[in-house]
Amino acid sequence: MLQSEGEDLKNLFMHSASVREEYCGNKVYLRGLIELSNICVKNCLYCGIRRDNKKVARYDLSDQEVLQAAQFTLESNYGSVVIQSGELQSNENTRRIEQLVREIIQLSEGKLGITLSCGEQTEDVYKRWFQAGAHRYLLRIEASNRALYQKLHPNDDLHSFEKRLECLALLRKTGYQLGTGVMIGLPFQTTEHLADDLLFMHKQDIDMCGMGPYIEHNDTPLFEFRKTLMPLNERFRLTLKMIAILRIMMKDINIAATTALQAIDSIGREKAIRIGANILMPNVTPGKHRDNYKLYENKPCTDESAEDCAGCIEGRIKLTGAEIGYNEWGDSKRFLNRKK
């Protein structure tokens, strides 16, 4: 199905859209995305904010800025926030995120759902954040094939494939709704790798998925392989196919229409929603910092304020024929069904 074209592709997309409608309904749920900090201890070879990229101006939002962004999310009726950050492992970082989670719950009187995406941590850290009130966690495997993973990361203990798998298992054990995802159109990646990625997510029995096209970043080691890449529009199409197939394979999970799709096609996220995605993450990071959280080039909306985004979300979703689940957490139905 990854090679579907013409009528077959149309049928694939029609089918994935109808599966979403039947198993998840017609609603798209919003998560206000707070990019807490672009400081990271890691050096992933594809990432624009990797430790060794000295061209990036590093920032760390103040706690007050985070809480203001959460307040904005609440007032915009988005229903949930995502706190995303470069990876840091320290007592100070653990304590800080724990505290921020508690304060967001307090300021919203428990109305905001909280997703974390703060990388690999110990079981104890995952537990503390969960007990503070975070209930979803996104940790992308990026490439589920060990050999490919190793080509995308430095060969050291800090970037271990096994550690990443272990963290996914710990997150599940802790009780989070578990999310992962991959990049599509990477150098050295084959169609077989992508098919295995889909099987990996199925085997992990994930609750949520965020996957997007790989977009090369100038200031990263992987950039030297840019001539081997398929054109951006093909990476985009392949991502839509991956979303559609995953929707059919895992009917009741949450699938995000990621920002990287919008970086290639201005209505890329809407196209993903049409064919099976049901989550959108409007950026609520204070506008002045957004330009510095570029994991890839051409990231959209980096020069806008959160209010600009709120204004265009509704119209964009309407275009897809879906409706917005305002003030709803929009938890993964798969997670809820598993608990029954």
Ligand code: SF4
């Ligand atoms: S992909 Fe994540 S962990 Fe890797 S360098 Fe970038 S921010 Fe850090």
